[in-house]
Amino acid sequence: MNWTRGKTIGRGSSATVYAATCHESGETIAVKSAEFHRSEFLQREAKILSSLNSPYVIGYRGCETTKEPFNNGEATTYYNLLMEYAPYGTLTDVAAKNGGLLDEARVVSYTRQILLGLEYIHNSKGIVHCDIKGSNVLVGENGEAKIADFGCAKVVKPEITELVRGTPAFMAPEVARGERQGKESDIWAVGCTVIEMVTGSPPWIGADSTDPVSVLYRVGYLGESPELPSSLTEQAKDFLGKCLRKEAKERWTATQLLNHPFLITKPNTEPELGTGLVTNSPTSVTDQMFWRSVEQEEDQEHPSWWECHEDERIRVLSWMGPTWDMDGEDWIMVRRNND
Numbered sequence: 001m002n003w004t005r006g007k008t009i010g011r012g013s014s015a016t017v018y019a020a021t022c023h024e025s026g027e028t029i030a031v032k033s034a035e036f037h038r039s040e041f042l043q044r045e046a047k048i049l050s051s052l053n054s055p056y057v058i059g060y061r062g063c064e065t066t067k068e069p070f071n072n073g074e075a076t077t078y079y080n081l082l083m084e085y086a087p088y089g090t091l092t093d094v095a096a097k098n099g100g101l102l103d104e105a106r107v108v109s110y111t112r113q114i115l116l117g118l119e120y121i122h123n124s125k126g127i128v129h130c131d132i133k134g135s136n137v138l139v140g141e142n143g144e145a146k147i148a149d150f151g152c153a154k155v156v157k158p159e160i161t162e163l164v165r166g167t168p169a170f171m172a173p174e175v176a177r178g179e180r181q182g183k184e185s186d187i188w189a190v191g192c193t194v195i196e197m198v199t200g201s202p203p204w205i206g207a208d209s210t211d212p213v214s215v216l217y218r219v220g221y222l223g224e225s226p227e228l229p230s231s232l233t234e235q236a237k238d239f240l241g242k243c244l245r246k247e248a249k250e251r252w253t254a255t256q257l258l259n260h261p262f263l264i265t266k267p268n269t270e271p272e273l274g275t276g277l278v279t280n281s282p283t284s285v286t287d288q289m290f291w292r293s294v295e296q297e298e299d300q301e302h303p304s305w306w307e308c309h310e311d312e313r314i315r316v317l318s319w320m321g322p323t324w325d326m327d328g329e330d331w332i333m334v335r336r337n338n339d
């Protein structure tokens, strides 16, 4: 596919996302790019996304490498994941535009769509997302929620214990303890995302400590759950209770939750949305470490943070300082490598 790279629309910890125009169709697409030698996670994400097809999952448009000249004149090779463009940005962006939080009708509508996406990837594809949160759910052209950022996702293999992935504030007890990360852990994260949509903050903000290691300890070993917002209806609280059960096996599945009264008795409202956002995944510098996914430190020379002693983990987590800025680039041409 021939395309022209446009403005930066987002920066994550592992890649930069640009708007781009497809030459043949004129369609605006999103291109997530990383230098080739640092693109292992992006390549894995592309492989998973290419196997998915649902209105509630961001659409795959292809992947390719490009050679692009930089300031010093030398060409750098990039790996690019081409995706459907979501004009309204992430759920976190939409909430921010709405004063930080969303009303219950919108929360219901987005939650239902996230669960439809999860039902598809869990049941039809045997995939666990591992990093569900507001900033990893995009809002599509028609205002629908679409699960994105499959950089932490994996195919479920119950017999294999793999490294923990995801964002501490959204981690289920069994994930916080480093035991297993399955479909049920995504459901816990859905509960956390509902809290985020209702309160405008990730769970645990306002708790005694927002230090990620302390939160993981409280979730994993002290058996604590995030506080339920007092503004919620009893039905909503009951729904969250089904998502946030401490025992993974007792948590409801996506299919069961789709039939919970919280999701089936409310009318759908069409959200009023604005486009043109340029965002970074974390909402602010101060909460960035707390929000940040922990999938990419595997390629650092240090040991995996989870396998370390707690003191070591604190040190590893403190390495995750801000690495992003907000500069947008002008339109540039992209030269594609030969296929």
Ligand SMILES: Nc1ncnc2c1ncn2[C@@H]1O[C@H](COP(=O)(O)OP(=O)(O)OP(=O)(O)O)[C@@H](O)[C@H]1O
Pocket: 009, 010, 011, 012, 013, 014, 015, 016, 017, 030, 032, 058, 083, 084, 085, 086, 087, 089, 090, 135, 136, 138, 148, 149, 151, 279, 280, 281, 292, 293
């Ligand atoms: N398809 C898309 N359409 C519109 N915006 C997008 C799209 N994909 C990503 N973005 C924007 O780019 C940002 C970063 O993307 P993404 O979360 O996929 O990157 P990442 O490097 O995996 O981030 P993270 O640090 O959360 O792992 C998103 O928060 C969003 O604002």
